Amino acid sequence: MPELEYSPSEMMTVAAARTLTDNTVCFVGIGLPSAAANLARITHAPNVVLIYESGTIGAKPNVLPLSIGDGELADTADTVVSVPEIFRYWLQGGRVDVGFLGAAQIDKFGRINTTVVGGSYEKPKVRLPGAGGAPEIATSAKRVCVVMKQSRRAFVDTLSFVTSAGYVDNPADNPRARGRGPTTVITDLGIMTSDSRTRELTLVAVHPGFTIAQVEAETGWALKSAPEVACTPPPARYELEALRDLQARTAAAHGVANGSE
Numbered sequence: 001m002p003e004l005e006y007s008p009s010e011m012m013t014v015a016a017a018r019t020l021t022d023n024t025v026c027f028v029g030i031g032l033p034s035a036a037a038n039l040a041r042i043t044h045a046p047n048v049v050l051i052y053e054s055g056t057i058g059a060k061p062n063v064l065p066l067s068i069g070d071g072e073l074a075d076t077a078d079t080v081v082s083v084p085e086i087f088r089y090w091l092q093g094g095r096v097d098v099g100f101l102g103a104a105q106i107d108k109f110g111r112i113n114t115t116v117v118g119g120s121y122e123k124p125k126v127r128l129p130g131a132g133g134a135p136e137i138a139t140s141a142k143r144v145c146v147v148m149k150q151s152r153r154a155f156v157d158t159l160s161f162v163t164s165a166g167y168v169d170n171p172a173d174n175p176r177a178r179g180r181g182p183t184t185v186i187t188d189l190g191i192m193t194s195d196s197r198t199r200e201l202t203l204v205a206v207h208p209g210f211t212i213a214q215v216e217a218e219t220g221w222a223l224k225s226a227p228e229v230a231c232t233p234p235p236a237r238y239e240l241e242a243l244r245d246l247q248a249r250t251a252a253a254h255g256v257a258n259g260s261e
Helices: 008-018 032-042 071-076 083-091 134-140 212-217 237-254
Strands: 025-028 049-052 098-101 116-119 124-127 143-147 184-186 190-194 201-206 224-231
Touching: 008 032, 008 143, 008 184, 008 237, 025 032, 025 083, 032 049, 032 098, 032 143, 032 237, 083 134, 098 134, 201 212
Parallel strands: 025 049, 025 098, 098 143, 143 184, 201 224
Antiparallel strands: 116 124, 184 190, 190 201
């Protein structure tokens, strides 16, 4: 049987989907996180409960939503509650197992920037969509997964702006400082997790076709690696077929495969 052909973006989405297990409650961001979470739902985790910031619980979209206010989410949800209830009862109440987030920038302690890049806050080079619910998700979900493409522009030593808290620089100085921090970061090159001692993101796996050196070259700090760095299993045929079918339905409905790139 010939080897399957797939893109780095498809490998990233599949790898992120695999981190979700069945019967978990997942708070989902739009874009790549939504693509990964819904891929998990239609493959190996049919009973995962997807929550979106607009108040939809148990959403089962047939196509990827364009925004948190997309009617597809409400139409397919088990129930819709108020935004305050989503945050106060579900998220801050400790009822969310994992938060799936995207980011424009991230540093080695898992702090996220989705606000501004370059210049000052008042006059930045680039103004981004902003925080949304990410700060609360990053600090209140039991586990956090960030899905984003890797480059030195995105994986930076110093953020232009701290939108969502990660770990503090030196937890020994302030062990009670708020900020759980992302525990897993999945890119188009590999997978990183937060080291339990140093709290720095550490490379634990590289995707097929890439090397540790390539991941290091696209990281804006001295990236540390686990003693044994694994190779991510390539996408299975059923995973690729499910992802591509989802993207095709999305493209037909919206004219764009939201979350595919």
